[in-house]
Amino acid sequence: MSHLTQLKTFVEVYRCSNITKAAANLGMSQPAVTAHIQTMESVVGKPLFERQARGVKPTPTAHDLALQVSSHIDILEQKITSIRARSDAVYGTLNIAGPAEYLSLVSGPQIANLLQAGNINVVLHIGNKVNIFESLVNETADIAIAASAPDPTLFDYEVLDKEQLCLVMNRLEGREIQDIDISAELLANYHVVTYDQDLPLIRQYFDRVFNTRCSSNVIAICPDIRAIASLIRAGIGYSVLPDYLCRDHIKTGELIQLGPIGPENNIYLVWKKGALKHPRIAFAKDVISAFANLNYLSN
Incomplete structure:
Protein backbone atom coordinates (compact mmCIF):
# COMPACT_ATOMS: atom_id res chain seq x y z
CA MET A 1 0.00 0.00 0.00
CA SER A 2 1.24 3.52 -0.78
CA HIS A 3 1.33 6.18 1.97
CA LEU A 4 2.21 9.24 -0.11
CA THR A 5 -0.64 11.37 1.25
CA GLN A 6 0.17 10.47 4.85
CA LEU A 7 3.87 11.17 4.25
CA LYS A 8 3.03 14.61 2.89
CA THR A 9 0.98 15.30 6.02
CA PHE A 10 3.81 14.04 8.23
CA VAL A 11 6.34 16.35 6.56
CA GLU A 12 4.05 19.37 7.06
CA VAL A 13 3.47 18.58 10.74
CA TYR A 14 7.20 18.01 11.19
CA ARG A 15 8.03 21.39 9.68
CA CYS A 16 5.30 23.26 11.58
CA SER A 17 5.64 21.37 14.88
CA ASN A 18 1.94 22.11 15.19
CA ILE A 19 -1.01 20.04 14.02
CA THR A 20 -3.41 22.99 13.84
CA LYS A 21 -1.08 25.00 11.63
CA ALA A 22 -0.26 22.00 9.45
CA ALA A 23 -3.98 21.29 8.98
CA ALA A 24 -4.56 24.89 7.84
CA ASN A 25 -1.64 24.75 5.40
CA LEU A 26 -2.90 21.48 3.93
CA GLY A 27 -6.57 22.49 3.84
CA MET A 28 -7.46 19.54 6.07
CA SER A 29 -9.25 19.09 9.36
CA GLN A 30 -7.22 18.52 12.52
CA PRO A 31 -8.73 15.01 13.04
CA ALA A 32 -7.74 14.06 9.49
CA VAL A 33 -4.16 15.24 10.08
CA THR A 34 -4.05 13.34 13.38
CA ALA A 35 -5.32 10.20 11.60
CA HIS A 36 -2.58 10.49 8.98
CA ILE A 37 0.08 10.77 11.68
CA GLN A 38 -1.36 7.76 13.49
CA THR A 39 -1.23 5.79 10.24
CA MET A 40 2.44 6.62 9.74
CA GLU A 41 3.20 5.71 13.36
CA SER A 42 1.56 2.36 12.73
CA VAL A 43 3.66 1.88 9.59
CA VAL A 44 7.02 2.71 11.22
CA GLY A 45 6.07 1.07 14.52
CA LYS A 46 7.20 3.98 16.73
CA PRO A 47 5.82 7.35 17.92
CA LEU A 48 6.65 10.29 15.66
CA PHE A 49 5.62 13.22 17.86
CA GLU A 50 5.28 14.06 21.53
CA ARG A 51 2.39 16.36 22.41
CA GLN A 52 3.34 19.56 24.24
CA ALA A 53 1.43 22.52 25.63
CA ARG A 54 1.97 24.31 22.33
CA GLY A 55 2.32 22.05 19.36
CA VAL A 56 4.20 18.78 19.03
CA LYS A 57 7.84 17.77 19.39
CA PRO A 58 9.36 15.38 16.79
CA THR A 59 10.87 12.16 18.15
CA PRO A 60 14.24 10.82 16.90
CA THR A 61 12.27 8.50 14.61
CA ALA A 62 10.49 11.52 13.11
CA HIS A 63 13.82 13.27 12.50
CA ASP A 64 15.12 10.17 10.71
CA LEU A 65 11.97 9.74 8.60
CA ALA A 66 11.87 13.44 7.65
CA LEU A 67 15.50 13.31 6.57
CA GLN A 68 14.71 10.40 4.26
CA VAL A 69 11.42 11.55 2.70
CA SER A 70 11.02 15.35 2.89
CA SER A 71 13.12 16.18 -0.18
CA HIS A 72 11.27 13.52 -2.20
CA ILE A 73 7.90 14.97 -1.18
CA ASP A 74 9.08 18.45 -2.25
CA ILE A 75 10.22 17.17 -5.64
CA LEU A 76 6.91 15.38 -6.12
CA GLU A 77 4.98 18.59 -5.33
CA GLN A 78 7.10 20.54 -7.82
CA LYS A 79 6.48 17.98 -10.53
CA ILE A 80 2.73 17.98 -9.95
CA THR A 81 2.60 21.79 -10.03
CA SER A 82 4.47 21.80 -13.33
CA ILE A 83 2.21 19.13 -14.80
CA ARG A 84 -1.00 20.88 -13.78
CA ALA A 85 0.22 24.14 -15.34
CA ARG A 86 -0.04 22.55 -18.78
CA SER A 87 -2.85 20.06 -18.22
CA ASP A 88 -5.50 22.12 -20.01
CA ALA A 89 -3.76 21.50 -23.34
CA VAL A 90 -4.08 17.72 -22.99
CA TYR A 91 -7.23 15.81 -23.85
CA GLY A 92 -8.45 12.60 -25.47
CA THR A 93 -8.05 8.89 -24.80
CA LEU A 94 -4.81 7.43 -23.47
CA ASN A 95 -4.13 3.72 -23.91
CA ILE A 96 -1.88 2.19 -21.25
CA ALA A 97 -0.58 -1.39 -21.38
CA GLY A 98 0.80 -3.30 -18.42
CA PRO A 99 0.82 -6.46 -16.33
CA ALA A 100 -2.45 -7.16 -14.52
CA GLU A 101 -0.89 -7.65 -11.11
CA TYR A 102 1.08 -4.38 -10.99
CA LEU A 103 -1.78 -2.35 -12.48
CA SER A 104 -4.20 -3.92 -10.00
CA LEU A 105 -2.18 -3.66 -6.81
CA VAL A 106 0.25 -0.75 -7.23
CA SER A 107 -0.68 1.61 -10.07
CA GLY A 108 -3.91 3.00 -8.62
CA PRO A 109 -2.42 6.37 -7.51
CA GLN A 110 -0.56 6.74 -10.82
CA ILE A 111 -3.68 6.19 -12.92
CA ALA A 112 -5.96 8.16 -10.57
CA ASN A 113 -3.71 11.23 -10.65
CA LEU A 114 -3.45 10.96 -14.42
CA LEU A 115 -7.24 11.11 -14.66
CA GLN A 116 -7.46 13.98 -12.19
CA ALA A 117 -4.67 16.06 -13.73
CA GLY A 118 -5.83 16.33 -17.33
CA ASN A 119 -8.88 16.26 -19.59
CA ILE A 120 -8.30 12.67 -20.65
CA ASN A 121 -9.79 9.24 -20.21
CA VAL A 122 -7.82 6.03 -19.92
CA VAL A 123 -8.12 2.55 -21.44
CA LEU A 124 -6.01 -0.14 -19.77
CA HIS A 125 -4.68 -3.07 -21.80
CA ILE A 126 -3.67 -6.09 -19.72
CA GLY A 127 -1.07 -8.50 -21.09
CA ASN A 128 2.16 -10.41 -20.66
CA LYS A 129 5.53 -8.97 -21.69
CA VAL A 130 5.11 -9.99 -25.33
CA ASN A 131 1.64 -8.45 -25.59
CA ILE A 132 2.77 -5.28 -23.81
CA PHE A 133 5.69 -4.54 -26.15
CA GLU A 134 3.70 -5.56 -29.24
CA SER A 135 0.95 -3.12 -28.28
CA LEU A 136 3.51 -0.29 -28.29
CA VAL A 137 4.95 -1.34 -31.65
CA ASN A 138 1.54 -1.52 -33.34
CA GLU A 139 0.40 1.61 -31.43
CA THR A 140 -2.51 -0.08 -29.72
CA ALA A 141 -0.98 1.37 -26.56
CA ASP A 142 0.49 4.85 -26.17
CA ILE A 143 2.62 4.06 -23.14
CA ALA A 144 3.27 0.95 -21.06
CA ILE A 145 4.41 -0.37 -17.72
CA ALA A 146 6.60 -3.47 -18.03
CA ALA A 147 8.41 -5.80 -15.65
CA SER A 148 10.90 -6.84 -18.35
CA ALA A 149 13.70 -4.74 -19.83
CA PRO A 150 12.60 -3.06 -23.10
CA ASP A 151 14.54 -3.29 -26.37
CA PRO A 152 16.47 0.02 -26.47
CA THR A 153 16.48 0.00 -30.28
CA LEU A 154 12.67 0.22 -30.33
CA PHE A 155 11.72 1.99 -27.12
CA ASP A 156 12.67 4.76 -24.74
CA TYR A 157 12.06 4.10 -21.07
CA GLU A 158 12.87 4.91 -17.48
CA VAL A 159 12.79 2.91 -14.26
CA LEU A 160 9.41 3.47 -12.62
CA ASP A 161 9.60 1.18 -9.61
CA LYS A 162 11.28 -1.89 -8.15
CA GLU A 264 15.37 -6.98 -7.10
CA ASN A 265 13.73 -6.33 -10.48
CA ASN A 266 13.06 -3.02 -12.18
CA ILE A 267 9.58 -1.99 -13.30
CA TYR A 268 9.83 0.18 -16.42
CA LEU A 269 7.73 2.96 -17.89
CA VAL A 270 8.08 2.48 -21.67
CA TRP A 271 7.09 4.35 -24.83
CA LYS A 272 7.86 3.96 -28.51
CA LYS A 273 10.75 6.07 -29.78
CA GLY A 274 9.48 9.46 -30.89
CA ALA A 275 6.15 9.07 -29.07
CA LEU A 276 6.79 11.98 -26.71
CA LYS A 277 6.20 14.43 -29.55
CA HIS A 278 2.51 13.77 -28.84
CA PRO A 279 1.48 16.05 -25.92
CA ARG A 280 -0.91 13.49 -24.45
CA ILE A 281 1.81 10.81 -24.19
CA ALA A 282 4.41 13.25 -22.84
CA PHE A 283 1.88 14.40 -20.26
CA ALA A 284 1.12 10.82 -19.21
CA LYS A 285 4.82 10.05 -18.90
CA ASP A 286 5.35 13.03 -16.59
CA VAL A 287 2.34 12.29 -14.38
CA ILE A 288 3.10 8.59 -13.98
CA SER A 289 6.79 9.33 -13.37
CA ALA A 290 5.86 11.78 -10.63
CA PHE A 291 4.41 8.84 -8.72
CA ALA A 292 7.41 6.56 -9.20
CA ASN A 293 8.58 3.97 -6.67
CA LEU A 294 5.16 3.36 -5.12
CA ASN A 295 6.05 -0.24 -4.32
CA TYR A 296 9.70 0.44 -3.46
CA LEU A 297 8.77 3.13 -0.92
CA SER A 298 6.24 0.79 0.69
CA ASN A 299 8.98 -1.63 1.79
Whole structure:
Protein backbone atom coordinates (compact mmCIF):
# COMPACT_ATOMS: atom_id res chain seq x y z
CA MET A 1 0.00 0.00 0.00
CA SER A 2 1.24 3.52 -0.78
CA HIS A 3 1.33 6.18 1.97
CA LEU A 4 2.21 9.24 -0.11
CA THR A 5 -0.64 11.37 1.25
CA GLN A 6 0.17 10.47 4.85
CA LEU A 7 3.87 11.17 4.25
CA LYS A 8 3.03 14.61 2.89
CA THR A 9 0.98 15.30 6.02
CA PHE A 10 3.81 14.04 8.23
CA VAL A 11 6.34 16.35 6.56
CA GLU A 12 4.05 19.37 7.06
CA VAL A 13 3.47 18.58 10.74
CA TYR A 14 7.20 18.01 11.19
CA ARG A 15 8.03 21.39 9.68
CA CYS A 16 5.30 23.26 11.58
CA SER A 17 5.64 21.37 14.88
CA ASN A 18 1.94 22.11 15.19
CA ILE A 19 -1.01 20.04 14.02
CA THR A 20 -3.41 22.99 13.84
CA LYS A 21 -1.08 25.00 11.63
CA ALA A 22 -0.26 22.00 9.45
CA ALA A 23 -3.98 21.29 8.98
CA ALA A 24 -4.56 24.89 7.84
CA ASN A 25 -1.64 24.75 5.40
CA LEU A 26 -2.90 21.48 3.93
CA GLY A 27 -6.57 22.49 3.84
CA MET A 28 -7.46 19.54 6.07
CA SER A 29 -9.25 19.09 9.36
CA GLN A 30 -7.22 18.52 12.52
CA PRO A 31 -8.73 15.01 13.04
CA ALA A 32 -7.74 14.06 9.49
CA VAL A 33 -4.16 15.24 10.08
CA THR A 34 -4.05 13.34 13.38
CA ALA A 35 -5.32 10.20 11.60
CA HIS A 36 -2.58 10.49 8.98
CA ILE A 37 0.08 10.77 11.68
CA GLN A 38 -1.36 7.76 13.49
CA THR A 39 -1.23 5.79 10.24
CA MET A 40 2.44 6.62 9.74
CA GLU A 41 3.20 5.71 13.36
CA SER A 42 1.56 2.36 12.73
CA VAL A 43 3.66 1.88 9.59
CA VAL A 44 7.02 2.71 11.22
CA GLY A 45 6.07 1.07 14.52
CA LYS A 46 7.20 3.98 16.73
CA PRO A 47 5.82 7.35 17.92
CA LEU A 48 6.65 10.29 15.66
CA PHE A 49 5.62 13.22 17.86
CA GLU A 50 5.28 14.06 21.53
CA ARG A 51 2.39 16.36 22.41
CA GLN A 52 3.34 19.56 24.24
CA ALA A 53 1.43 22.52 25.63
CA ARG A 54 1.97 24.31 22.33
CA GLY A 55 2.32 22.05 19.36
CA VAL A 56 4.20 18.78 19.03
CA LYS A 57 7.84 17.77 19.39
CA PRO A 58 9.36 15.38 16.79
CA THR A 59 10.87 12.16 18.15
CA PRO A 60 14.24 10.82 16.90
CA THR A 61 12.27 8.50 14.61
CA ALA A 62 10.49 11.52 13.11
CA HIS A 63 13.82 13.27 12.50
CA ASP A 64 15.12 10.17 10.71
CA LEU A 65 11.97 9.74 8.60
CA ALA A 66 11.87 13.44 7.65
CA LEU A 67 15.50 13.31 6.57
CA GLN A 68 14.71 10.40 4.26
CA VAL A 69 11.42 11.55 2.70
CA SER A 70 11.02 15.35 2.89
CA SER A 71 13.12 16.18 -0.18
CA HIS A 72 11.27 13.52 -2.20
CA ILE A 73 7.90 14.97 -1.18
CA ASP A 74 9.08 18.45 -2.25
CA ILE A 75 10.22 17.17 -5.64
CA LEU A 76 6.91 15.38 -6.12
CA GLU A 77 4.98 18.59 -5.33
CA GLN A 78 7.10 20.54 -7.82
CA LYS A 79 6.48 17.98 -10.53
CA ILE A 80 2.73 17.98 -9.95
CA THR A 81 2.60 21.79 -10.03
CA SER A 82 4.47 21.80 -13.33
CA ILE A 83 2.21 19.13 -14.80
CA ARG A 84 -1.00 20.88 -13.78
CA ALA A 85 0.22 24.14 -15.34
CA ARG A 86 -0.04 22.55 -18.78
CA SER A 87 -2.85 20.06 -18.22
CA ASP A 88 -5.50 22.12 -20.01
CA ALA A 89 -3.76 21.50 -23.34
CA VAL A 90 -4.08 17.72 -22.99
CA TYR A 91 -7.23 15.81 -23.85
CA GLY A 92 -8.45 12.60 -25.47
CA THR A 93 -8.05 8.89 -24.80
CA LEU A 94 -4.81 7.43 -23.47
CA ASN A 95 -4.13 3.72 -23.91
CA ILE A 96 -1.88 2.19 -21.25
CA ALA A 97 -0.58 -1.39 -21.38
CA GLY A 98 0.80 -3.30 -18.42
CA PRO A 99 0.82 -6.46 -16.33
CA ALA A 100 -2.45 -7.16 -14.52
CA GLU A 101 -0.89 -7.65 -11.11
CA TYR A 102 1.08 -4.38 -10.99
CA LEU A 103 -1.78 -2.35 -12.48
CA SER A 104 -4.20 -3.92 -10.00
CA LEU A 105 -2.18 -3.66 -6.81
CA VAL A 106 0.25 -0.75 -7.23
CA SER A 107 -0.68 1.61 -10.07
CA GLY A 108 -3.91 3.00 -8.62
CA PRO A 109 -2.42 6.37 -7.51
CA GLN A 110 -0.56 6.74 -10.82
CA ILE A 111 -3.68 6.19 -12.92
CA ALA A 112 -5.96 8.16 -10.57
CA ASN A 113 -3.71 11.23 -10.65
CA LEU A 114 -3.45 10.96 -14.42
CA LEU A 115 -7.24 11.11 -14.66
CA GLN A 116 -7.46 13.98 -12.19
CA ALA A 117 -4.67 16.06 -13.73
CA GLY A 118 -5.83 16.33 -17.33
CA ASN A 119 -8.88 16.26 -19.59
CA ILE A 120 -8.30 12.67 -20.65
CA ASN A 121 -9.79 9.24 -20.21
CA VAL A 122 -7.82 6.03 -19.92
CA VAL A 123 -8.12 2.55 -21.44
CA LEU A 124 -6.01 -0.14 -19.77
CA HIS A 125 -4.68 -3.07 -21.80
CA ILE A 126 -3.67 -6.09 -19.72
CA GLY A 127 -1.07 -8.50 -21.09
CA ASN A 128 2.16 -10.41 -20.66
CA LYS A 129 5.53 -8.97 -21.69
CA VAL A 130 5.11 -9.99 -25.33
CA ASN A 131 1.64 -8.45 -25.59
CA ILE A 132 2.77 -5.28 -23.81
CA PHE A 133 5.69 -4.54 -26.15
CA GLU A 134 3.70 -5.56 -29.24
CA SER A 135 0.95 -3.12 -28.28
CA LEU A 136 3.51 -0.29 -28.29
CA VAL A 137 4.95 -1.34 -31.65
CA ASN A 138 1.54 -1.52 -33.34
CA GLU A 139 0.40 1.61 -31.43
CA THR A 140 -2.51 -0.08 -29.72
CA ALA A 141 -0.98 1.37 -26.56
CA ASP A 142 0.49 4.85 -26.17
CA ILE A 143 2.62 4.06 -23.14
CA ALA A 144 3.27 0.95 -21.06
CA ILE A 145 4.41 -0.37 -17.72
CA ALA A 146 6.60 -3.47 -18.03
CA ALA A 147 8.41 -5.80 -15.65
CA SER A 148 10.90 -6.84 -18.35
CA ALA A 149 13.70 -4.74 -19.83
CA PRO A 150 12.60 -3.06 -23.10
CA ASP A 151 14.54 -3.29 -26.37
CA PRO A 152 16.47 0.02 -26.47
CA THR A 153 16.48 0.00 -30.28
CA LEU A 154 12.67 0.22 -30.33
CA PHE A 155 11.72 1.99 -27.12
CA ASP A 156 12.67 4.76 -24.74
CA TYR A 157 12.06 4.10 -21.07
CA GLU A 158 12.87 4.91 -17.48
CA VAL A 159 12.79 2.91 -14.26
CA LEU A 160 9.41 3.47 -12.62
CA ASP A 161 9.60 1.18 -9.61
CA LYS A 162 11.28 -1.89 -8.15
CA GLU A 163 9.99 -5.24 -6.98
CA GLN A 164 11.67 -7.76 -4.68
CA LEU A 165 11.20 -11.46 -5.31
CA CYS A 166 10.01 -13.60 -2.40
CA LEU A 167 9.92 -17.39 -2.08
CA VAL A 168 6.57 -18.30 -0.50
CA MET A 169 4.86 -21.57 0.37
CA ASN A 170 1.42 -22.57 1.59
CA ARG A 171 1.14 -22.30 5.35
CA LEU A 172 0.62 -26.02 6.04
CA GLU A 173 3.86 -27.16 4.44
CA GLY A 174 5.69 -23.88 4.98
CA ARG A 175 5.39 -24.01 8.76
CA GLU A 176 7.07 -27.42 8.79
CA ILE A 177 10.28 -26.12 7.19
CA GLN A 178 10.36 -22.38 7.91
CA ASP A 179 12.87 -22.76 10.75
CA ILE A 180 15.45 -24.81 8.84
CA ASP A 181 17.89 -23.89 6.10
CA ILE A 182 16.11 -23.70 2.76
CA SER A 183 17.91 -25.22 -0.21
CA ALA A 184 17.08 -26.21 -3.78
CA GLU A 185 17.44 -29.85 -2.73
CA LEU A 186 14.87 -29.42 0.04
CA LEU A 187 12.41 -27.61 -2.23
CA ALA A 188 12.67 -30.41 -4.80
CA ASN A 189 10.43 -32.43 -2.45
CA TYR A 190 7.57 -29.95 -2.91
CA HIS A 191 5.31 -28.96 -5.82
CA VAL A 192 5.81 -25.60 -7.51
CA VAL A 193 3.22 -23.34 -9.18
CA THR A 194 4.54 -21.24 -12.05
CA TYR A 195 3.68 -18.58 -14.61
CA ASP A 196 4.82 -20.72 -17.55
CA GLN A 197 7.05 -23.70 -18.37
CA ASP A 198 10.17 -21.52 -18.36
CA LEU A 199 9.66 -20.79 -14.63
CA PRO A 200 10.61 -17.11 -15.09
CA LEU A 201 10.58 -15.69 -11.55
CA ILE A 202 11.41 -19.05 -9.99
CA ARG A 203 14.40 -19.54 -12.30
CA GLN A 204 15.68 -16.07 -11.49
CA TYR A 205 15.39 -16.67 -7.73
CA PHE A 206 17.06 -20.09 -7.86
CA ASP A 207 19.91 -18.80 -10.05
CA ARG A 208 20.66 -15.90 -7.69
CA VAL A 209 20.02 -17.51 -4.29
CA PHE A 210 20.84 -21.20 -4.79
CA ASN A 211 23.07 -21.00 -7.88
CA THR A 212 21.20 -23.91 -9.42
CA ARG A 213 17.98 -24.68 -11.23
CA CYS A 214 14.61 -25.59 -9.76
CA SER A 215 13.88 -29.32 -9.96
CA SER A 216 10.49 -29.33 -8.23
CA ASN A 217 7.50 -30.90 -9.89
CA VAL A 218 5.41 -28.28 -11.70
CA ILE A 219 1.91 -28.95 -10.43
CA ALA A 220 0.14 -25.97 -12.03
CA ILE A 221 0.81 -23.32 -14.68
CA CYS A 222 -1.10 -20.06 -14.61
CA PRO A 223 -0.33 -16.90 -16.65
CA ASP A 224 -1.77 -14.64 -13.93
CA ILE A 225 0.49 -14.24 -10.90
CA ARG A 226 -2.47 -13.23 -8.73
CA ALA A 227 -4.02 -16.67 -9.35
CA ILE A 228 -0.71 -18.32 -8.43
CA ALA A 229 -0.82 -16.56 -5.06
CA SER A 230 -4.42 -17.70 -4.59
CA LEU A 231 -3.56 -21.34 -5.31
CA ILE A 232 -0.70 -21.32 -2.83
CA ARG A 233 -2.83 -19.70 -0.13
CA ALA A 234 -5.34 -22.51 -0.72
CA GLY A 235 -2.65 -25.08 0.17
CA ILE A 236 -0.91 -25.90 -3.11
CA GLY A 237 2.90 -25.93 -3.28
CA TYR A 238 5.17 -22.91 -3.45
CA SER A 239 6.32 -20.24 -5.90
CA VAL A 240 8.31 -17.03 -6.23
CA LEU A 241 6.23 -13.84 -6.27
CA PRO A 242 6.82 -10.06 -6.38
CA ASP A 243 6.76 -8.55 -2.89
CA TYR A 244 3.71 -6.37 -3.53
CA LEU A 245 1.66 -9.45 -4.36
CA CYS A 246 2.47 -11.41 -1.21
CA ARG A 247 3.54 -8.84 1.42
CA ASP A 248 0.15 -8.60 3.14
CA HIS A 249 -0.48 -12.35 2.97
CA ILE A 250 2.89 -13.02 4.63
CA LYS A 251 1.96 -10.62 7.45
CA THR A 252 -1.35 -12.41 8.04
CA GLY A 253 0.25 -15.86 7.91
CA GLU A 254 -1.67 -16.97 4.82
CA LEU A 255 1.69 -17.42 3.05
CA ILE A 256 4.96 -18.52 4.62
CA GLN A 257 8.08 -16.76 3.38
CA LEU A 258 11.09 -19.05 3.09
CA GLY A 259 14.76 -18.45 2.45
CA PRO A 260 16.41 -15.07 1.90
CA ILE A 261 14.84 -12.19 0.01
CA GLY A 262 15.45 -12.71 -3.69
CA PRO A 263 16.79 -10.42 -6.40
CA GLU A 264 15.37 -6.98 -7.10
CA ASN A 265 13.73 -6.33 -10.48
CA ASN A 266 13.06 -3.02 -12.18
CA ILE A 267 9.58 -1.99 -13.30
CA TYR A 268 9.83 0.18 -16.42
CA LEU A 269 7.73 2.96 -17.89
CA VAL A 270 8.08 2.48 -21.67
CA TRP A 271 7.09 4.35 -24.83
CA LYS A 272 7.86 3.96 -28.51
CA LYS A 273 10.75 6.07 -29.78
CA GLY A 274 9.48 9.46 -30.89
CA ALA A 275 6.15 9.07 -29.07
CA LEU A 276 6.79 11.98 -26.71
CA LYS A 277 6.20 14.43 -29.55
CA HIS A 278 2.51 13.77 -28.84
CA PRO A 279 1.48 16.05 -25.92
CA ARG A 280 -0.91 13.49 -24.45
CA ILE A 281 1.81 10.81 -24.19
CA ALA A 282 4.41 13.25 -22.84
CA PHE A 283 1.88 14.40 -20.26
CA ALA A 284 1.12 10.82 -19.21
CA LYS A 285 4.82 10.05 -18.90
CA ASP A 286 5.35 13.03 -16.59
CA VAL A 287 2.34 12.29 -14.38
CA ILE A 288 3.10 8.59 -13.98
CA SER A 289 6.79 9.33 -13.37
CA ALA A 290 5.86 11.78 -10.63
CA PHE A 291 4.41 8.84 -8.72
CA ALA A 292 7.41 6.56 -9.20
CA ASN A 293 8.58 3.97 -6.67
CA LEU A 294 5.16 3.36 -5.12
CA ASN A 295 6.05 -0.24 -4.32
CA TYR A 296 9.70 0.44 -3.46
CA LEU A 297 8.77 3.13 -0.92
CA SER A 298 6.24 0.79 0.69
CA ASN A 299 8.98 -1.63 1.79
